[in-house]
Amino acid sequence: MSARTPHPVKGRSGSRDSVPVMVTGLGLVLILLMLLLVLWLILSRGLAAFWPQRLERFELKDGTVLLGEIWERLETPEGGRLRLRVGNRELTGQDIILLDQSEIAAITRPRDAVLVERNENGVFLGWLDGLSGPGVEIQGDSPRLRRQLDLAVERVGELDEQLLREQERARRLSLKRGRWEEELERRQASPAGVAALQEKLDASALRLSGLERSLDSLRAAANLWTLRLNTADGSQSDLPLLQVVRWVPTNELGMLGRLRLYGRRFWGFLTEDPRESNTAGGIWPAMFGTVLMVLLMSLAAAPLGVMTAVYLHDYARQGLVVRLIRLSVNNLAGVPSIVFGIFGLGFFIYFTGGTLDAAFFPERLPEPTFGTGGILWASLTLALLTLPVVVVATLEGLGAVSRTTRMAALALGATRWQMIRQVVLPNAMPGILTGLILAVSRAAGEVAPLMITGVVKLAPSLALDGDAPFLHLDRKFMHLGFHIYDLGFQSPNVEAAKPMLFGTALLLIGIVLLLNLTAILLRNHLRKRYKQAAF
Amino acid sequence: MELMKPQVIERAALEETETAVLATGVEVWYGPARSVHGIDLRIPVRRVTAFIGPSGCGKSTLLRCFNRMNDLIPDCRVKGRIEVHGKDIHAPETALEDLRREVGMVFQKSNPFSKSIYDNVAYGPRVHGQSERQQLDGIVETCLKRVALWDEVKDRLKSSALDLSGGQQQRLCIARALAVGPTVLLMDEPASALDPRSTSRIEDLITELRDLYTIVIVTHNMQQAARVSDYTAFLYEGNLIEFNETRRLFTKPEHAQTNDYITGRFG
Numbered sequence: 001m002s003a004r005t006p007h008p009v010k011g012r013s014g015s016r017d018s019v020p021v022m023v024t025g026l027g028l029v030l031i032l033l034m035l036l037l038v039l040w041l042i043l044s045r046g047l048a049a050f051w052p053q054r055l056e057r058f059e060l061k062d063g064t065v066l067l068g069e070i071w072e073r074l075e076t077p078e079g080g081r082l083r084l085r086v087g088n089r090e091l092t093g094q095d096i097i098l099l100d101q102s103e104i105a106a107i108t109r110p111r112d113a114v115l116v117e118r119n120e121n122g123v124f125l126g127w128l129d130g131l132s133g134p135g136v137e138i139q140g141d142s143p144r145l146r147r148q149l150d151l152a153v154e155r156v157g158e159l160d161e162q163l164l165r166e167q168e169r170a171r172r173l174s175l176k177r178g179r180w181e182e183e184l185e186r187r188q189a190s191p192a193g194v195a196a197l198q199e200k201l202d203a204s205a206l207r208l209s210g211l212e213r214s215l216d217s218l219r220a221a222a223n224l225w226t227l228r229l230n231t232a233d234g235s236q237s238d239l240p241l242l243q244v245v246r247w248v249p250t251n252e253l254g255m256l257g258r259l260r261l262y263g264r265r266f267w268g269f270l271t272e273d274p275r276e277s278n279t280a281g282g283i284w285p286a287m288f289g290t291v292l293m294v295l296l297m298s299l300a301a302a303p304l305g306v307m308t309a310v311y312l313h314d315y316a317r318q319g320l321v322v323r324l325i326r327l328s329v330n331n332l333a334g335v336p337s338i339v340f341g342i343f344g345l346g347f348f349i350y351f352t353g354g355t356l357d358a359a360f361f362p363e364r365l366p367e368p369t370f371g372t373g374g375i376l377w378a379s380l381t382l383a384l385l386t387l388p389v390v391v392v393a394t395l396e397g398l399g400a401v402s403r404t405t406r407m408a409a410l411a412l413g414a415t416r417w418q419m420i421r422q423v424v425l426p427n428a429m430p431g432i433l434t435g436l437i438l439a440v441s442r443a444a445g446e447v448a449p450l451m452i453t454g455v456v457k458l459a460p461s462l463a464l465d466g467d468a469p470f471l472h473l474d475r476k477f478m479h480l481g482f483h484i485y486d487l488g489f490q491s492p493n494v495e496a497a498k499p500m501l502f503g504t505a506l507l508l509i510g511i512v513l514l515l516n517l518t519a520i521l522l523r524n525h526l527r528k529r530y531k532q533a534a535f
Numbered sequence: 536m537e538l539m540k541p542q543v544i545e546r547a548a549l550e551e552t553e554t555a556v557l558a559t560g561v562e563v564w565y566g567p568a569r570s571v572h573g574i575d576l577r578i579p580v581r582r583v584t585a586f587i588g589p590s591g592c593g594k595s596t597l598l599r600c601f602n603r604m605n606d607l608i609p610d611c612r613v614k615g616r617i618e619v620h621g622k623d624i625h626a627p628e629t630a631l632e633d634l635r636r637e638v639g640m641v642f643q644k645s646n647p648f649s650k651s652i653y654d655n656v657a658y659g660p661r662v663h664g665q666s667e668r669q670q671l672d673g674i675v676e677t678c679l680k681r682v683a684l685w686d687e688v689k690d691r692l693k694s695s696a697l698d699l700s701g702g703q704q705q706r707l708c709i710a711r712a713l714a715v716g717p718t719v720l721l722m723d724e725p726a727s728a729l730d731p732r733s734t735s736r737i738e739d740l741i742t743e744l745r746d747l748y749t750i751v752i753v754t755h756n757m758q759q760a761a762r763v764s765d766y767t768a769f770l771y772e773g774n775l776i777e778f779n780e781t782r783r784l785f786t787k788p789e790h791a792q793t794n795d796y797i798t799g800r801f802g
Contacts, residue, residue, distance in 0.1 A: 317609070318609065402646070404642055404644050404646035405646050405648060407604065407607070407640075407642060407646070408642065408646040408647075408648065408708070408711075409648070409658070409662075410604070410607065410635070411602060411604060411635055411639065411640040411642075411712070412635065412636075412639075412658060412659040412662060412711065412712070412715055413631075413632040413633070413634075413635040413636040413659065413662060413663060413715055414632070414658075414659075414662045415632060415662075418662055422658070422662075423648055423658075426649070427649055
């Protein structure tokens with residue numbers, strides 16, 4: 001661990017060493033170029049994903065009129081093509097189209113065109129033409145309509161939130177009722193308390209139907225609002241305001257307005273649930289799942305790896321067996337991750353989970369509880385996968401603690417365990433953390449083993465929430481790596497998912513970077529504290 | 536080889552003092568190789584005894600027998616009987632941790648823990664169950680004063696021991712060894728990695744500590760042995776050639792080999 005590293009002898013210019021210098025340098029340059037290319041691609045596409053584009057009106061030579069955002073300019077021998085997002089999927093069936101430059105007669109940028117972000121069918125591009133709701137009836141675009149629209153969106157948003165809250169209450173109540181009903185069934189044998197329970201059930205049934213009635217009225221109130229829009233080809237469309245997330249007069253926005261919109265979209269991307277089979281909305285559940293899975297994985301891998309390494313390094317009699325074990329551990333790191341996934345499926349899910357179900361949840365069978373993929377099994381599978389990395393790094397860390405330091409502790413009458421715990425492990429901590437950093441990076445980016453141990457395209461609820469017992473280890477979860485795969489290759493609308501795809505990739509890289517950075521800072525801090533003797 | 540082994544001479548002066556360490560027929564084997572060939576030796580209480588001899592003569596190996604540090608070396612076996620204050624150190628009822636508390640050790644390379652100065656000295660007492668702050672404060676102060684380090688570090692007891700100079704680190708290691716209250720202190724070339732000034736401070740320290748502890752020091756440096764020790768043992772190829780009062784051994788060695796070594800003809 002000495003700070004003095006030998007400096008390689010540098011070849012002078014003109015020496016016979018110049019060819020190897022060029023060859024090795026070429027390798028470095030190639031690698032750097034590749035890395036820069038990947039970073040540039042993800043950074044530029046990922047950061048641009050939420051940037052509000054201008055809306056352009058295209059008049060084609062055949063008389064068709066389109067309104068769209070230019071997403072990409074493609075070079076072709078015939079003079080180029082444009083990739084346009086025209087939105088309005090429910091009307092045209094296709095929200096992203098390719099347009100030959102040669103077909104275009106004129107392009108204008110209408111100031112009053114608006115973009116409406118919706119919960120369904122992607123965006124709507126067009127012109128405002130009317131708003132109707134309780135006590136409001138406005139025809140044609142006007143500043144008054146726009147003011148009223150803002151108010152109405154806010155009002156409906158509130159109704160929507162209220163709706164969600166009531167839905168959540170109804171859900172919890174039915175959950176509770178389910179438990180009471182189960183208990184009631186069990187108590188039929190011994191009538192004590194049955195009456196009280198039945199009373200509770202009846203009362204809650206009343207409350208539930210009350211909740212449902214209020215849900216219905218909320219929905220009806222929200223559905224009273226509709227927004228009328230004109231499309232580029234002159235037809236009209238009525239949107240229920242409940243579907244509208246926000247409306248943006250993109251072409252009227254200045255730099256500041258666009259930046260603000262960008263920030264809001266990015267924040268929504270981080271904090272919202274995905275919509276429309278993941279092609280819109282946010283990726284909060286995937287981010288949450290990734291971080292929680294990595295945390296659980298670290299909780300399993302770190303102690304197990306450190307314990308293994310301590311035994312191998314300090315307790316086991318050094319010899320052929322230990323050498324063989326070390327060799328196997330090193331090689332285990334090279335086993336394809338899908339193999340670990342299959343092992344996790346067989347051992348954790350089918351065997352362990354199946355046994356747990358038979359022992360503790362027989363009433364739910366054949367519906368599996370732990371006998372199916374879940375965040376616990378995925379974390380444990382990844383812990384197995386990353387264990388070799390932790391073990392090897394810890395072994396190196398333990399080896400870096402000098403023999404004389406160990407001798408000093410033993411010569412003072414410390415037992416071996418006291419020596420390990422109080423002297424060796426603190427000194428080896430930077431090495432152990434290095435291993436954990438590598439493990440975390442690998443686990444955060446791993447997809448293949450997760451696909452068969454519990455990752456899903458869309459998880460109905462997070463693995464950590466307000467329902468007892470709060471941490472639901474049996475739940476399936478979402479993961480950023482799998483999300484990228486899903487968006488890129490499984491999406492019903494790959495073109496529309498592209499911005500989300502690059503945004504997710506950027507975020508995953510960001511999270512890995514953040515995790516690494518934290519661990520590196522922690523390691524450097526510890527290194528300073530536990531620096532090795534310089535004499 | 537056996538034939539060449541000379542008789543160990545026990546001087547009258549030696550008989551006067553009590554015995555701290557008594558070794559009878561000590562052999563050390565590294566796998567199939569024997570590096571100490573059956574040594575009988577009596578180390579007197581509260582005196583400084585030096586082991587001298589050329590490299591590889593077994594003096595450090597013999598020293599490590601006294602607190603059973605050789606146990607840590609795989610394939611190393613120690614035969615024969617060693618008593619510390621009359622107790623057999625290999626007896627099953629002797630706990631290794633207690634033996635090492637009785638027989639402290641200072642190593643060639645200073646090896647402070649990467650902890651604070653205070654925690655270095657307090658480590659031993661803590662290991663042996665002392666956790667009262669006041670008691671520990673007292674032990675740390677006494678031990679650091681005993682190695683004449685207190686005045687240099689009393690204002691920065693909480694700073695890292697690794698920030699000390701090499702000589703200070705070695706004195707800290709001695710203080711750390713003293714903190715568990717040993718009666719015997721083994722020193723394995725304690726000054727060989729230090730500059731002359733630090734070396735002389737360590738030597739002064741040994742002279743001061745000899746009234747309180749039985750000190751056994753291994754050294755390459757014959758002047759050092761002559762300066763600090765009361766008794767000297769000369770070892771050669773795993774045999775104890777001569778053991779005598781230092782003054783006599785250096786002025787009138789009884790063996791030709793001892794004479795050759797101290798006059799610098801080999802080694």
